[in-house]
Amino acid sequence: MAAVVPDYELAELYTRAFRVGALGLGWRRLLGPPDLSLAVEGEKEEEEDAAVAAALGCVPGTAAELRAVCSIDMLMSSGVEEDPDVIPEDSSLLTLRIRRKALERREETIIVDRACRQETLTYEMESHATGKRPDDPTDLIEEGELLLTLNIFYPVIFQKHKDHKPYQTVLVLGSQKLTELRDSISCVSDLQIGGEFSCQPDQAPEHISKDLYKSAFFYFEGIFYNDKRYPECRDMSRTIIEWSESHDRGYENLQSVKMEDYVFNDLSLKIGFPYLYCHQGNCEHIIVITDIRLIHHDDCLDRNLYPLLVKKHWLCTRKCFVCKMYTARWVTNRDSLAPEDPCFFCDVCFRMLHYDAEGNKLGEFLAYPYVDPGIFN
Amino acid sequence: MSAVPGLKEDCEELLGAFQQADTVRFERFAELWRERRFHTIFYGRIRALERNKITKKTLDVAQQYFFPPYSFQIRVGALYLLYGLYNAQLCQPKQKIRIALKHWPEIQKFQLDLLDAQHYDAVYIFRRLRLARAFHFTAMPKLLTYRTKKKIEKNYFKEEFKDPSNRVNSLITNDVLEELMNIHDHYQKMKCVISADKSQPDKALSLIKDDFVVNLKDITLEHQEWQQNRMKLLRNAKVAPETEDKKKEETLLKSEGSERANALARIKYKSYSAVVEVSRSRRHRQVQLESSESGPSCGKSPGRSKKASRTPQPARRGSSEQAAEEAVTRHIGMPIIVEEDSDE
Numbered sequence: 061m062a063a064v065v066p067d068y069e070l071a072e073l074y075t076r077a078f079r080v081g082a083l084g085l086g087w088r089r090l091l092g093p094p095d096l097s098l099a100v101e102g103e104k105e106e107e108e109d110a111a112v113a114a115a116l117g118c119v120p121g122t123a124a125e126l127r128a129v130c131s132i133d134m135l136m137s138s139g140v141e142e143d144p145d146v147i148p149e150d151s152s153l154l155t156l157r158i159r160r161k162a163l164e165r166r167e168e169t170i171i172v173d174r175a176c177r178q179e180t181l182t183y184e185m186e187s188h189a190t191g192k193r194p195d196d197p198t199d200l201i202e203e204g205e206l207l208l209t210l211n212i213f214y215p216v217i218f219q220k221h222k223d224h225k226p227y228q229t230v231l232v233l234g235s236q237k238l239t240e241l242r243d244s245i246s247c248v249s250d251l252q253i254g255g256e257f258s259c260q261p262d263q264a265p266e267h268i269s270k271d272l273y274k275s276a277f278f279y280f281e282g283i284f285y286n287d288k289r290y291p292e293c294r295d296m297s298r299t300i301i302e303w304s305e306s307h308d309r310g311y312e313n314l315q316s317v318k319m320e321d322y323v324f325n326d327l328s329l330k331i332g333f334p335y336l337y338c339h340q341g342n343c344e345h346i347i348v349i350t351d352i353r354l355i356h357h358d359d360c361l362d363r364n365l366y367p368l369l370v371k372k373h374w375l376c377t378r379k380c381f382v383c384k385m386y387t388a389r390w391v392t393n394r395d396s397l398a399p400e401d402p403c404f405f406c407d408v409c410f411r412m413l414h415y416d417a418e419g420n421k422l423g424e425f426l427a428y429p430y431v432d433p434g435i436f437n
Numbered sequence: 438m439s440a441v442p443g444l445k446e447d448c449e450e451l452l453g454a455f456q457q458a459d460t461v462r463f464e465r466f467a468e469l470w471r472e473r474r475f476h477t478i479f480y481g482r483i484r485a486l487e488r489n490k491i492t493k494k495t496l497d498v499a500q501q502y503f504f505p506p507y508s509f510q511i512r513v514g515a516l517y518l519l520y521g522l523y524n525a526q527l528c529q530p531k532q533k534i535r536i537a538l539k540h541w542p543e544i545q546k547f548q549l550d551l552l553d554a555q556h557y558d559a560v561y562i563f564r565r566l567r568l569a570r571a572f573h574f575t576a577m578p579k580l581l582t583y584r585t586k587k588k589i590e591k592n593y594f595k596e597e598f599k600d601p602s603n604r605v606n607s608l609i610t611n612d613v614l615e616e617l618m619n620i621h622d623h624y625q626k627m628k629c630v631i632s633a634d635k636s637q638p639d640k641a642l643s644l645i646k647d648d649f650v651v652n653l654k655d656i657t658l659e660h661q662e663w664q665q666n667r668m669k670l671l672r673n674a675k676v677a678p679e680t681e682d683k684k685k686e687e688t689l690l691k692s693e694g695s696e697r698a699n700a701l702a703r704i705k706y707k708s709y710s711a712v713v714e715v716s717r718s719r720r721h722r723q724v725q726l727e728s729s730e731s732g733p734s735c736g737k738s739p740g741r742s743k744k745a746s747r748t749p750q751p752a753r754r755g756s757s758e759q760a761a762e763e764a765v766t767r768h769i770g771m772p773i774i775v776e777e778d779s780d781e
Contacts, residue, residue: 065538065539066537066538066539066576066577067539068577072579072581073581073583074581074583075576075577075581083538083576086538087538087574090538090541091574094567094568094570095567095570095572095574097570101570112561112564115564116552116557116560116561116564117552118555118557122557126557126558126561129463129464129558130463130558130561130562130565132520132521132524134463134464134467134471135467135470135471135475135476135520135521135524135525136476136524136525137474137476137477138471142477142480144479144480144481144527145480145481145482146480147477147480147481148474148477148480151474151477152472152473152474153443153447153473153474153475153477153478154442154443154446154447154450155441155442155443155444155446155447155478156443156477156478156480156481157443158442158443159442159443159481160481163481163482175484175486179484179486182486183484183485183486183489186486186489187485187489190530191530209580211582331576331577331581332577332581332582332583333583334583348581348582348583350580350581350582351575351576351577351580351581352575352576353535353573353574353575353576354573354574354575356533356570356573357570358530358531358533
């Protein structure tokens with residue numbers, strides 16, 4: 061595999077396709093062991109002047125001078141203890157003047173200024189795994205490993221999401237298999253339970269859609285990666301490939317391969333370009349790879365934690381129409397007892413309204429188990 | 438990603454001051470940095486999530502100045518700026534500086550240039566950043582999220598920071614001039630060969646200006662000088678935005694402009710105020726001078742005034758031409774034809 065240098069295909073939007081592993085090669089041959097090292101941050105040991113002199117081709121005296129002149133203390137506040145929360149009064153920086161005005165405005169208008177739970181959640185997700193190291197050294201990520209950042213969009217289509225489709229951000233390693241990513245994607249459609257259960261509410265089957273419909277595929281750069289690990293899995297991309305081959309539709313040869321045979325380093329990808337993940341036959345997620353870079357010692361270094369979810373969208377759960385407290389677990393259609401169609405109920409209210417003490421069905425209705433998209437909050 | 442308000446201005450101001458200082462020494466940069474107390478740029482009651490975002494954006498803005506097409510001095514300044522910002526940030530663990538694979542060769546070349554020029558402080562600082570593992574080695578400089586709807590901000594390059602793009606010089610290079618010279622000589626020789634007099638070409642064959650290659654060279658040199666002067670002027674104009682200096686720069690620019698306008702006005706006045714004494718036979722068509730109200734023509738387009746200065750023979754021209762001109766340039770003391778002119 062030859063090394064490659066990614067560049068824009070459409071400026072500022074997405075790159076040309078390239079082999080992911082080749083990027084790793086490209087970087088690793090340019091950098092030295094100190095750049096790639098994942099060792100814990102050492103104390104600020106000053107380099108020996110001799111080492112500096114050798115590297116720069118100057119005399120050790122110059123090296124000592126450099127150490128003094130270029131020390132970071134030259135840029136920091138001179139000894140005086142400063143509170144980073146306080147913006148100095150007489151600042152010449154425009155950034156600070158604007159920031160101070162904004163802060164003053166906030167002080168006037170906001171009664172309590174602290175992080176709401178969404179902000180806390182977002183921050184925690186972003187940073188909870190930072191710097192984590194595994195107990196078992198075999199789980200430690202290798203130096204030079206690639207880290208990909210993927211945005212996986214929700215399939216949920218609400219009107220309010222017209223302009224900014226919600227997404228979750230996942231970090232994967234270059235050496236991880238596609239199947240690991242597929243298993244980690246949590247989608248509400250996987251938990252659906254099909255069937256109408258108004259006559260037998262207690263017998264909602266244990267099988268959720270995830271167990272029944274195991275097929276799934278990824279589509280990257282003209283190749284469909286189908287999940288073939290289980291005998292029930294079918295090649296769902298077959299339909300699309302046959303369609304494209306039936307007439308000259310202008311698509312290059314579309315191929316179909318097995319998902320479990322590939323790791324991310326093998327893939328040819330464009331950064332910033334939308335791809336597809338399809339499961340349950342018709343539940344489609346757009347995937348955009350936003351970034352690929354070398355692993356760093358400050359990242360999470362426990363291989364078992366990957367694919368790592370670092371950001372997800374907070375969806376408000378739909379509450380029961382009756383108590384307005386619990387998340388809806390049932391949805392009814394054509395319900396003579398309900399004020400609207402469809403109508404959502406929590407388990408308790410559903411049974412109380414629709415069934416008598418003996419468990420007989422009251423009134424006419426169709427009832428389906430409901431899984432709210434906000435279940436992953 | 439929306440920008441951090443005021444950040445670009447502050448960075449450009451600091452880099453501009455560094456450029457003015459006309460040095461690449463870190464000591465000087467550190468002085469300028471301390472003057473502005475730049476390390477406080479991350480201050481303010483910012484919560485952790487917001488602070489991470491702001492720090493990332495700050496490093497991203499500073500990083501842009503580190504690469505071409507910015508001039509050498511600005512790039513060194515950007516390196517120092519990155520060093521300062523990386524160490525002044527309040528995030529824990531520190532936000533890193535992103536470097537794309539396609540930029541690495543430029544950085545290596547930059548390092549070599551610095552070493553050759555013995556700018557050890559810049560090399561040392563880059564080395565320190567690298568040893569501190571302050572970089573993320575990425576595929577592309579920015580995160581690409583396929584935001585087609587969002588207006589993609591066009592990268593705005595500050596003119597003064599760029600190396601002046603010398604398109605004229607890149608088109609008319611020394612090689613081109615040499616080649617032209619050779620062709621010209623060859624052409625002259627050919628003409629001589631086929632002429633009657635072997636030492637010089639026939640008059641009938643003189644179809645081009647003989648010295649045009651020399652003229653071309655002069656013109657390109659002139660352009661280059663003009664461009665350098667303009668850069669210097671722009672730079673001077675942007676120095677110290679304090680009020681008294683502002684006045685100075687205004688007068689500097691104004692004086693430049695008005696000097697030229699005054700000179701042009703003087704020339705025009707001289708040429709048009711001198712009325713030619715026409716010959717006896719044309720005495721009935723003697724022009725009379727009538728001055729107009731307004732003063733020097735500061736607002737006139739330079740093209741027209743140049744024409745006037747470059748053709749210093751309006752007195753030679755017939756009165757009909759002057760009448761035609763009069764309609765265009767009213768505010769100069771143009772001679773006004775008393776009678777209507779007829780075809781001459």
